[in-house]
Amino acid sequence: MASSIYAAMGGADAVRSLAQAWHRRCLADPILAHAFHAGVHPEHTDRLAAYWAEQLGGPAEYTAHLGTYAEVIAKHSGNGPHEQMDGRAVAAFTLALDDAAIPNDPDLRFQLIAWFTWATAMLNHRWSDPEDVPADLSLPQWGWEGTQGW
Template identity: 50%
Template structure:
């Protein structure tokens, strides 16, 4: 059985998904606020590399861009943002359609991964990015959901 990464089209497929999601969130009146102070020109490539690593692909994010700690710190210290999270997930679901990633069970697995990451790992440290542990590893996700990772401090 292929990995979720392979089923999603590998690096190319996840780059298309990241670009479609980014386009949708920039157009969303609530979620776009997260990008109001700007974003890196390589945001799409970095996001695709992160998703690829989490979904069974190569460790391109952690070997070239940073760690889970880096990612979680970028998303921390902004207070609770439940509506933004819900809308980001809705944008992701629409981006799956935009990219043609609609066949089950792939669509459900990708949705579940993104919803989980958005509402747990990326929104855990509301008060301060300084609260994020220094030793986090990128959580792995497979057809069966989150895979146990003894090096991660992000259990549910």
């Protein structure tokens, strides 16, 4: 077994391919596309890939150069419940695993889907108001045993 989920899925190229595939699926979905109606950063998928990579055991590029976990959480907080959107985001992620040719190892796929489901809930629903997000949050890591302290 690889030392990290990041390594098992194929490293930076695999994570970038997954972020691109997921984002394409989101834009093609009438419900998920709503989240992007105001536009996104021109390097959104590269930034997303760096964020995912770091959370899955890859290099700390996101927090070293692009932003903090607290900033990401605050940006996504305060939008109220949206269970249908969350479920569709997870479904799009699951399909994007094949689009991105992520290895079809059952343990790897289980961990990726469990992580994305958890991360979606944390990102969108742990704090109901962006002002409530603690400024000193560290980016949680997800490994073969899940995450600790969350």
